[in-house]
Amino acid sequence: MPGGRPRAFDIDAALDLALEVFWRNGYDGTSVAELTAAMGITKPSLYAAFGNKEELFTAVLARYVEGPGAYAAAALDAPTAREVIERLVLGAVDLTAECPGCLTVRAVHAAGPEAAPVREAAVARRKAGETALRRRLERASDLPDGTDAAVLAALVHTVTDGIAVQAAAGRGRKELLRIAEQALTYFASSSSATLNTTDLAVSTGKAESPKNPLS
Amino acid sequence: MPGGRPRAFDIDAALDLALEVFWRNGYDGTSVAELTAAMGITKPSLYAAFGNKEELFTAVLARYVEGPGAYAAAALDAPTAREVIERLVLGAVDLTAECPGCLTVRAVHAAGPEAAPVREAAVARRKAGETALRRRLERASDLPDGTDAAVLAALVHTVTDGIAVQAAAGRGRKELLRIAEQALTYFASSSSATLNTTDLAVSTGKAESPKNPLS
DNA sequence: ATAGTAATGTACCGATGGGTATACAACTGG
């Protein structure tokens, strides 16, 4: 029954353009004027279609995980835990090398009380991804017995976050790749060398751990 | 010759107060009004003493590395590479757990052309720290032969960056510590298990891409 | 045709951003 003037732009295409801007400049580093310029629409159109800047960002975030971030979900389908981790880490390099920085890493750093919903949305997305990884690792058969899947998932996440920061700090793709490979070498060496009884290395079985020498 | 009215506040104390604000909100998330409020001075005093917001930030950055960030330089004095790395990683936990996020990580994400000098200053500081670590690792005797000190230094830096992001994303100190310990376990296991190049860990050269499906 | 609806373009809103002009207050050397 409803008529009305038809929208003169494609919602998803506009979201992709907005994504690019948010990706490069972060949430609070992006102005609505920049968004409308990039999207090729006017402010009233933006507000009519997406509500406001914050809602637009959460829509962009959803498109991000289904688009550029889809590799992460796909990585979980790899046959072994090691390959899952490898795909995640190398995928992080590809993702952040092409356009420095990671949308959720930037979003987590959004400042100010008015950006709180944005931070929370980003944290929720990150948590969901990490939980999925943890579940996948729990089902894995190629990890040493006693491996704490939650901690390992968090560590992998930490490494990919670090890669994103390194990319944002100007590190080029080649360097990022070497860092990623080095990290994977460490992961793999532990994974295959469970019996590699080194003096202090193998606390793998226990959550008990090295002591903290710092305050 | 020169007289003049004496400054009514202490420069270093003011810098510390500014540091706290920048730390919590990042460079472009912090307004001059917030700064003056926190520092207990007026805008003209701030501009007279520090030049402008950007110069104030670089001064704060210098104080950061000599203050809260001093643990990083001190860590290099540890007797072994392993202990150096341990101190750096655990130090990152302490640093970022108390006040979520890392000043330089945030600064690297500062947006806009006018923040370019800030980004560059942060990148320079980070690079200097990493170079110092690399030099220290080159002198170490407890690393496997053939270890690439530059890559290892970059990886450690990547992990500490990741920890900062995790802290900013709301991870608590206890969790951060477990992640850090897990990372150290991997480092240690390889450190004794020389060049444990496992079969597959390296799909290396391939730029096989998750690829960005969006325009 | 005409009524109803929804998107568009222009032009604007108050609030806040970084930064400053100007007048005054507090110190120094003569």
Added chain:
DNA sequence: CCAGTTGTATACCCATCGGTACATTACTAT
């Protein structure tokens, strides 16, 4: 006491911020 100098306080500058009012345009249903 006075000139020179330098920090402080009030009050203001313009640009930009996120968000909107309003009149207009383009469509559907009757």
